[in-house]
Amino acid sequence: MAEHCAVIGVGQTKHDAKRIDVSQFGLVREAAERALEDAGLTYADIDAVVIGKAPDMFEGVMMPELMLADSLGAAGKPMLRVHTAGSVGGSTAIVAASLIQAGVHDRVLTVTYEKQSESNAMWALSVKVPFQQGMVAGAGGYFAPLIRAYMKRSGAPEDTGIRVALKDRLNALKNPYAHLKLPDIDFDQIANSPMLWDPIRYLETCPSSDGACAMVLVNSSAAKKAPKKPAWIHATAMRTEPTMFSGRDQVNPQAGQDCARVLYKKAGISDPRKEIDCCEIYVPFSWFEPMWMENLHFAPESEGWKMTYEGATALDGDLPVNMSGGVLSSNPIGASGMLRFAEVANQIRGEAGEHQVDGAKKGFGHAYGGGSQFFSMWIVGDQPL
């Protein structure tokens, strides 16, 4: 049926608040070139390019794949640009993989990025569109009430979010590419940081970053020639549900639950908590870790917070989550999803450096977007499925 697809190269930029040292071309090439070098290939070896990023107003360029064609060696090749809101980094990886799985191409370069400093993402997100209700409280203000609802439903201790943030921020210190690195970070610092949208504190929130992430995806025969260990894609899945409808559970969205179920089935996984060795999931506000642990069937409903409390999700726990420091440490919106997918691929390849989970054989990558309505996920392993 479908061809096997493997990740043989991963590249990312040093993420930062403002990468004023590079243009948009320079930013994407920094990631692309690292991925190609990692894969032992050049632009000439690539058959197709798939780009993904979030709204164009964040950079002020409409349909930037057109201007990036030359920088990414795409002239004469097929080029696609995916946009699925916050999950776009993941969806882009899935579209790129599907080109290999369909047997249409042998080697695909996929790049996602955001260079918010060139325009103004905060403005672009909150521009008041006539006849629509304005964003009453900003992006954090949208999710904070949902987090409060989770706290009530689950009875989770109030400092759960602080513990997650501490873990991710300590992990980031081991990631040379992370944007936010706070060397003296501790529990009290996070607990005492200003409350932004109660119950979300400043240090429990993601930054806004410029950055890019790239991967080289190939078929089996090209994977055999790769200089380093490939990460084989076992399964991919995407699910969407409407933004608002009566009775919608925004805390534990059905689309996320369905997506994960379908994914595990395709990957032959019956007990995700036991069979998966590590996860990179999209956590922009620390409370999303326990919420997603439940949504993704790693923990029963209302018990996701226990995994944090038990240290299960720590780097040395039995299911490490966000070893790279996650979205809480670097958030170039268009790339954040792909960073999750790429970081977990690197774990399987043994290329995660200081934040490597020893002996990781199966990894889970996750991205979400919109009002918790767009989900994209993948599972990678050290052998083809």
Added chain:
Amino acid sequence: MSEEKQPVKSIVTPSRLEYDFTPGIATTRFLRHMQEGRIVGQRCTKCAKVYIPARGSCPRCGVATEEEVEVGPNGTVTTFCVVRVPSENIDLTLPYTAAHILLDGADIPFFALIQECDAADVRMGMRVEAVWAPEAEWGPTFENIRYFRPIDEPDVPFEDFKEHL
């Protein structure tokens, strides 16, 4: 006189685009009702749920909606957050409370501000009423409703509204 030429590191190119927005048929009807001081939603013919604001379709069933149902003006807070940080384009004194409010008769919460109340006193299940701008200022806009404030009615138990979370 020689001048050291520095390489160009960045340029600023202002761009300005104007758009004429179309509310659409359903939103037009909704806003005209708002202009009359009424909050009017729409009921889906398939699932019978009442949507507010009315958007002309039921997102769950994918069918066009027509039947109008007046809702509110009172409602219940299903969940909320206290905002302590300024946001671009939002001009309010901090801290302020933003809440999901389930208006009486509606099947979906409505995002709005809560005022005339200490942020510490806002709770899930609290009963509130809409506070309108002076009638002379009413136009076809959401902003006719300035905010919601608590009313003297017992809180709604969590069980009774938790499906709307």
Added chain:
Amino acid sequence: MRDVAVVSFAQTKNVRRENRRNEVEMLIPVVQEAVEKSGIPKQEIGFYCSGSSDYLAGQSFSFVMAVDSLGAWPPIAESHVEMDGAWALYEAWIKIQCGEADSALIFSFGRSSPGMIRETLTLQLDPYTLAPLGADPVCLAALQARALLESSDYSEREMAEVAARSRADAKSNPYAQLTGDFDVDELLAEPYFVSPLRKHDCPPISDGATAMVIAADDVARNASKRPAWIRGIDHRVESHQLGLRDLAQSTSTALAGEKAGAVDIDVAELHAPFSHQELILRDALKLGDGVKINPSGGALAANSVMVAGLTRIGEAANAIWNGNARRALGHATSGPCLQQNLVCVLEGE
């Protein structure tokens, strides 16, 4: 490779200004029509993919509202490209080739009327070296037309003939916007708009939405009496820098056509918003005199940005369903001066 066919296609009437309905209200009837005509129950559709642009709509995440027209419950497998719907079709075709779905709904929407289309499309250009020049799409097309006239035997008369023929053919297309009989000499007597282009060489400004259902193997055979089989589909992009390209040729169209197997074509729907571009595309695809081009009127009769490319493929399918073609070609373009091109070859059995 799996056999995949277009089994239905629906569109709104393209208009200068749709200012009564919003995008969701425009989409609901075409999505419903495409699904009904497909003969495939809605809950069995395996994948959804759309094409649209935030800059066109004037708001970020504008595609999210379109999900409301789908009745996405239970949750669906869905994706989106910030490109013309023709590329959403490509993504959906790939999804089916992987075996992840047996059918897909593709849709696109675009309203050019609310904004300033020429200024908006200028923002597609390199923001450091091109966009600040204010070279809008009409000016760039004019440069390309000049390059064509200077390097070939084509003249402004041939361009006017394309325009006149398109709008005359559009009279029989109930979804077209700009239709009528125009005399070529009278058109040539008009002043230049942006030399060497006259108004008639340029596309109308349009609002529109379309939806299409594709399906594989037996699902297609059971759904449609005469599936329009996708025998080949390919797309290529060229350099963005106009000085690096020969604007009078469309090398990416030629390459995509070759890869898609564009031979023995009876009807070709070419996405040529400017009249001279039809001449360039025809040559790139080596379409002889026997090929009927743009029986729908093409983009000179209706040009809803983000929609017009997918519409060409839909109209190519129409030609097969009408019995006017055994093999039809649908082409879509994106970017300044035909920078990126997609070719889809359809065949009826």
